[in-house]
Amino acid sequence: MTTANQPAAYRNDFLKEVEANVEEGHMVKMCMQCGVCAGSCPLGSHWEHSPQKIFMMIRAGKREEVLTSDAMWMCTSCYNCIARCPRKLPITHIMHGLANYAHRLGLAPKGQPTRDFAVMFWNNLTKTGRVNELKLTLGHYFKDGIGAGIKKGLEMKGVGLGLLKAKRLNPMEILGGHKLQDLAGFHAIVAKAREIEDRRRGLSS
Amino acid sequence: MAKKNIAFYPGCSSQRKSSAANYLVSVQSMCDKLDIAMNEIPDWNCCGASIGYAEGGELPRVAITARNFALAEKHLPGQDVVSTCAACWLANRETQERLEASPHLRAETNEALGAAGLSYQGNTKARHMVEVLIEDIGYEGLKAPVVKSLEGIKFAGYVGCQTNRPFGIAGESFENPQYLDKMVELAGGEAVPYDQKVTCCGGALAFSEPEKSQKQIRDIVESAYDHGADMIVTPCPLCQANVEVYQSEINKKQGTQFNMPVLYYSQLLTVAYGGTAAEAGLDGQIIRASRLEEIAGK
DSSP states (O other): OOSTTSOGGGOOHHHHHHHHHSTTGGGGGGOOOOOHHHHHOTTTTTOSSOHHHHHHHHHTTOHHHHHTOSGGGGOOOOOHHHHHOTTOOOHHHHHHHHHHHHHHTTOSOTTOHHHHHHHHHHHHHHHHSSOOHHHHHHHHHTTTOHHHHHHHHHHTHHHHHHHHHTTOOOGGGGGOOSOOTTHHHHHHHHHHHHHHHHHHHTOOO | OOSEEEEEEOOGGGSTTSTTHHHHHHHHHHHHHHTEEEEEOTTOOOOOTTGGGTTSOHHHHHHHHHHHHHHHHHHSTTOOEEESSHHHHHHHHHHHHHHHHOHHHHHHHHHHHHTTTOOOOOOOOEEEHHHIIIIIIHHHHHHTTOOSOOTTOEEEEOOOSTTTSSSOSTTOOSSSOOHHHHHHHHTTOEEOOOTTTTOOOOTTHHHHSHHHHHHHHHHHHHHHHHTTOSEEEESOHHHHHHHHHTHHHHHHHHOOOOOOOEEEHHHHHHHHTTOOTTTTTGGGOSSOOHHHHHHHHO
16 A cells, blocks of 8 residues: 555654664554653753653654754763653663764764764764774864854863863874774774765765 | 682773773772673674664664573573673663563564574573672672771762663662662762762763753763862762763853762772772873872772
8 A cells, every 4th residue: 555645744754764773763662652751851941842842842753843853962871761661662772863964964963062072073083993082082172163263262272271281181192192902993994884874874985 | 710700791891902902900909909800702792882773773782682691601601691782781681571571573583693603591680890890799898998088089970871770770760760879988988969960961862962961061070079079989870971072062061170080889889999099090080099109099
């Protein structure tokens, strides 16, 4: 049976898309709309949609509203929602998965600060195989240009000097910092994993 | 021969001159006293933390963590993979659970690892240092080497999120875990009641959403003061950094006068075991823990 003649409200293509392409997406349909996740989220007052709302929107086929929502980007990965969900949905993972999928499709909100930071974090760690904290911090401060970066750097000067004095920040990391011996092998693993996953999801790398 | 051998996974923040460098210093001192040999996994890589999700999908994240397991299996066979960082431990546990549950994901992961001539066998067990302490050494065993009491110091035991959820330490509750308080007490300190014990510090969003995260941090520090604590103690490097480092920012913006030291459990134990301030990494505090330094100096 085709779904072409069904009213749009009853088409569940988007649920199928989420089940196929989003990490732990097959669990979305288990949500019973109790709202415990919404009440457990530390950044709960800041998102556009609560997790249970997102899950119902997926079932209602609201593809664009879901993928452009800022909800997933408010996740601090505190796992309160997972620990408390009475239906044992891996809510944190689904939110991460939705964020990743929306980002890869280019639909996630542009300039969303956590989206930008998360991308910068992954690119930072995959470059040398280990996080370069100095470059990550500077990259984050300077993401909106040199002027904004210098202003932010001056604002945070006290914090930086405190860390420096405590030997918890290394200015020499600017020259490269910690890195893997078998960096080529590490890069090959990351590239291969991405290739396999993109192929499975029908995305171009 | 050490009492216990572990395949140690330090994680990025514990490296020399990184944000939790003093965590590693104190863990090393603590493990020396307890006769635990920390064998670093050769050429380990970042676990991807939690915030890696946006650009790295599930398989790339699983694959990089599986690389660490593959290296541990190859070079340190039979040893548990032990992390000190909450996010590292979580990534390791999650990866292992998923690879156990899905033969399909495991096949894809091994295909990716094959690009570097590695493979994941599933012969190791991902654990947190706290699990090694509580389950293998035990509270009595942890108490035995205590030579200096932390008597008179009141600690707010801040467990935070990822050492506690979704996996947590066996036998502990998500809402009110007790192990950190027990560690404080066996070292002679006083664990005060603390209602922000498992509150989120904002995690990586301390960077991207500073206002929202600093609201969390303010609650965490304020509650420690309200309950009469002299210091906060935590098992998580990101909790430690966020809760310590941003106090000055909150003071600047909101007119508070926060100056609450934030320590690791391993620093408390190192001092209680007779270690020096340097061995306990106390020189790595931005807000100095003077009373601990005094005890360490006696």
